[in-house]
Amino acid sequence: MEDSQKPDLMDKIVSLCKRRGFVFQSSEIYGGLRSAYDYGPMGAELKRNLMSEWWRFMVHSREDVVGIDASIIMRPEVWQSSGHLANFSDPLVDCKVCGERFRADKAPRKAEGEDAPITLGDKGRAKAAQEKLTEAGVKLQRDGTTLNGAKAGAAGYVCPNCGSPFLSDERRFNLMFRTSLGPVDPIGDVVDIVRKAMAEGADDKALRAKVEGALAASSVYLRPETAQAMFVQFLNVQQSLSLKVPFGIAQMGKSFRNEVTAEHFIFRSCEFEQMECEYFVPPGEGPKYLDYWMNERMKWWRSIGIKVDNLRFRKHDDDELAHYSDGCYDVEYKFPWGWDELEGIASRTDFDLKAHAAGSGKKLTYFDPEAVDPETGKPGRHYVPHVVEPAAGATRGVLAALCDAYDEEPADAEGKGARTVLRLHPRLSPIKVGVLPLVKKDGMPEVARKVVEAFFGAGVNAKYDEQHAIGRRYARHDEVGTPYCLTVDTQTLQDETVTIRYRDDRRQERIKIADAVDTVRKALTETT
Known part of the structure; x- marks a missing residue:
């Protein structure tokens, strides 16, 4: 096992996520849905904070990028032109021994003839x-739960579940979710077609064509990526704001893939x-802006607290590049199972705008009055911009932040002080400050609630917490990554001061109640 692999850490992250309200299994009381998750109170805040930081960096901190929020459902022609209907599929294989269905390109590899x-x-x-x-007709020797004697075949892979080399042929599996739009259920039309075909004795090929036609008449797709809307709306965005190339269109939102x-x-x-941005540049300048966005995006991941040693670039080999791309890099993070993709930064040339121009019959070009036309030598040039695309996964970013921040501190020599702590960047933390009355009497809860209201008024997410002993409350806030805790005690009632406790080193000091909001807000601003 590689040094970068820490499977036990993943188990701890999953446990913490459920215990502290970050992530739950979707539909858990009904047995769960393996491929879907619900974000609890802490997870919703963490994801929202991470996406807000991305939006601030990509849109609100620069003049050359604007945002949109496009519909999840688009006309099917969009996906036809983009190539998703024809090419957005995976090789699907069934194991003839255990029944597992898996992607051939993700399966464990073995040499032909190797023991399996x-x-x-x-x-x-x-x-x-x-x-x-x-x-x-296949005879194997059984040793407990293992069958020996099988050899890997020419396919070059085995079942990831049981290791079997006895597999079905590969089939293409489209990754897009198809649904229908409109009040009429297409299944009824399909049933009628099948009944009629059975009565007439139609062959399978003709029946399949009729069924596909009935489904296609009302079919739409849940978007598998947010990028295509930015290409389709390129001209509307550019003209409505009179934007000059280079400029970018950014979007955050849900995508769906039938993995x-x-x-x-x-x-x-x-x-x-x-969290994606399509950055439109003059022809020939894609490589320059690819380098630019590589630096910008790595800077951002580091700015939200991801450790430098856990980040790296991986250049795509020539055989990995899409046919329209002339360069692509992944920002990879060292997850518990090893290095894996966190964000892709690709130079997509002019493929997308040209594809949608051809599919829609609309002219998707940019006119630059200052550029010289290469054919006439005169000022003024129409061209199709090239595109550089930084495309990050928000949910993967949440997982990276959790893995990066998770820490366990051992007990001291007396067996005290052991704790689990999430050292999240304070701007990502679900709760910025916990306000804790030492006891639930003597006016301390009333003072603590007034402190919480002051933070709310300043736009800082605070949490009033009076349940359990003060030590257990500190431990609870450590586990959800709260960077600061304020304790209201008997001294508070005498001199209007509170104890501020810092998550990372557990240091404590007294500050004035009147200074509490400014102290925490300043710390949030200064932290990098």
Whole structure:
């Protein structure tokens, strides 16, 4: 196992997320839905804070990027022109032993002829699998839950669940969710078509064509990415604000992919959120702006507290590049299972605007009155801009922030002081300050609530907390990443001071109640 892999950390993150209200399994009381998750009170705040930081950095801190919020459902022609209907698919394979369905390109690799032991969950399943294979003419030796004697085939991979090399042929699996738009249920039309075809004895090919036609008549798709709306609305945005190239269009929002393999908690799921920008540049300047956005995006990930040693760039090899791309880099994070993609930064050339211009019949060009036309040599040039795309995963960013911030401190020599703490960047923290009355009497709760109201009035998310002993309350706030806690005690009633406790080093000091809001707000502003 590589040094970068820490599977036990992932288990701890998942446990913390449920225990402290960050992430829950969707529909959990009904058995859960493996590929979907709900964000609890702490998770919703963390995700919202991370996305707000991205929006501030990408849109509110610069003059050349504007934002949009496009519809999740678009006309099917958009996905036809972009290539998603034809090409947005994965190779799907079924294991003939355990029944697992998986992506061929994500499966464990083995050389042809290499030993491929098959491991089942228990001896009963192993025995049943052995008998099934024997009936098919394949004789293997059973050792408890493992079947030995199988060899990897020419496909070059085995089942990720049991290790079996006995697999179905690859099939293409479209990743887009299809639904219908309108009051008429297309299933009724399909049933009528099938009944009529059965009565007439129609062949399978003709029946399939009729069914596909009935479904396509009302079919729409949940977007698999936020990018295409920014290309489709390029001209509207540019003309409405008289923007000059280079400029960018940014968008955050939900995307949906019918993933065959959902893995690593919220890292890969069927419903997720993206933070993308399409930055339009003059032809030939894509490589320059690719370098620019690489530096900008790495700077941002570091600015929200992600450790430098846990971030790196990975350049895409030539055989990884999309046919329209002339360069792409991933920002990778060292997750508990190893290095994996956090954000992609790609130079997409002029493919997207040209594809939508061809599909829609609309002219998607930019006129630069100051540029020289290369054909006439005169000022004024029409051209199709090229695009550089920084595209980050918001849900992956949340997971990276949690993994990066998670820490366990051992007990001291007396066995005291052990704690779990989330060292989140304060601007990402779900709660900025906890306000804790030492006891629930003597007027302390009333003073604490007034302090909370002062923070609310200043736009700082504060939390009044009076449950359990003060030590347990500190521990609870450490686990959700609260950077500051204010304790109201007997001295507060005498001199109007409170104790401020700092999460990271547990340092405490007395400050005036009147200075509390400014003290915390200044710390939030100065923290980098």
